[in-house]
Amino acid sequence: MLFGEKDKFAIEIGESDVLADGWVYCQFRFWLGGQPAGDWDDRIRLDTSIKYMAEFCSHEDARKRPDVAHLDAESVFNLLHSRYFEADLATCGEDIRSLRDCFHLEEIGGSAIIDKYAIIVVTTTVDASRLIWKRWKDSELNEITLLTGDVEAAGYQYNDWGQHVLDSA
16 A cells, blocks of 8 residues: 655555554555655554554644755754753743644654664645655665645545554454
């Protein structure tokens, strides 16, 4: 099952398994600018994944950051991703604590993504969002520009499908 467009941004779901206790696990990966991202041999919990996607999609307005449009990809990544993990979350402000839910995508892919990639989305203009990702094994940083709402559209489709699967399990 594919949600979105592989050459831009997509979520791909492969085989899924319903365990005896009712949990649904599935293969998961993102497609980022035509490149697959994630461990296709891993399985993630569907309920957790769609919960994180719903949270991400709910912050669409907060993702608007025209102030970073002129910055290079590494500066934007450091500002919106690295800063979260470098902060003391017990004492930092809400502006830092909210970075993960607002800009980060890797939680959605659970163990298939989180220890392999860091992925952020930031809306810089009315029409454009920047998708920036870093592959941890070699620290390679990549970026593409998407239409504003492309990631959320794939996310909403994924969540609708996932909720249907969970309701049927």
